[in-house]
Amino acid sequence: MTQPPQARNVLGTVHTAIAVSDLTHQLGFWQEVLGFTLTGTAEIGGPLPEAETGVPGLRSRIAMLTRDGQTVELYQPLAPDDRRTYRPTPADIGSWHLAFRVADLDDLIRTSAPWGWQLRGRVAVVEEGPGPVGARLAYLHNADGTILEFVQLPTPR
Template identity: 40%
Template sequence: MGCTLAYRMQAAGEDAQCITGVPGAELLIAMLDAPGGHRIELLQYLAPADRKHFSPRPCDVGSVHLAFTVDNLEETMAGLLDAGCVVHGRPRGPPGKELVYLHDFDGV
């Protein structure tokens, strides 16, 4: 999707707990440089062990939604499917303005 990895790091201990408010938090952090000078921070919690998984519908409170404009939707979708994403439905909309929903391997 045109992003490059700026850096990757792991955060744990008192600082991670203080920043997130989650006792025992341990995170894997990836910072991406995106087109247009934007930065995207991706977090993966490695701990605590009792973290929960839930699958909200897009309309449910707590659902996460990120939207990206891409040059080639079919090519982008193919790459995301190869990475383990799941497509919901099929692209819809006027030519050049099609939209599609995907979930990543964690259900986001």
């Protein structure tokens, strides 16, 4: 199948960025529970982030993490003062989530709780396609409004 010319311009994903209220706390969760490796931190502000985002006075602490070819940028906005916390539900337009495949969903839920991550609904099991039948799924969320999905694929017979 051939891609339309405009789609050939996109070469791949660079990173997923998530705004957090406490960078230090979230770094602990992403490293200790999710197994990401910290590749660098910085405080950014000034003309470049202001020009890119269109937010005058934007200043943030950022951290870059990687795992299995996936890069996540966690950033804690420090300025401007009029920033808000966005806590959408999965049904709200503009909401998003990042999904991870896990070996033991129950253990992941248990080890995430001390970091402030809670089960959003309940663990669900895929009973028919198009998803993998027998897969166990769970949405976890934290006080910042971030939603992560965890998927435990069925064991092959």
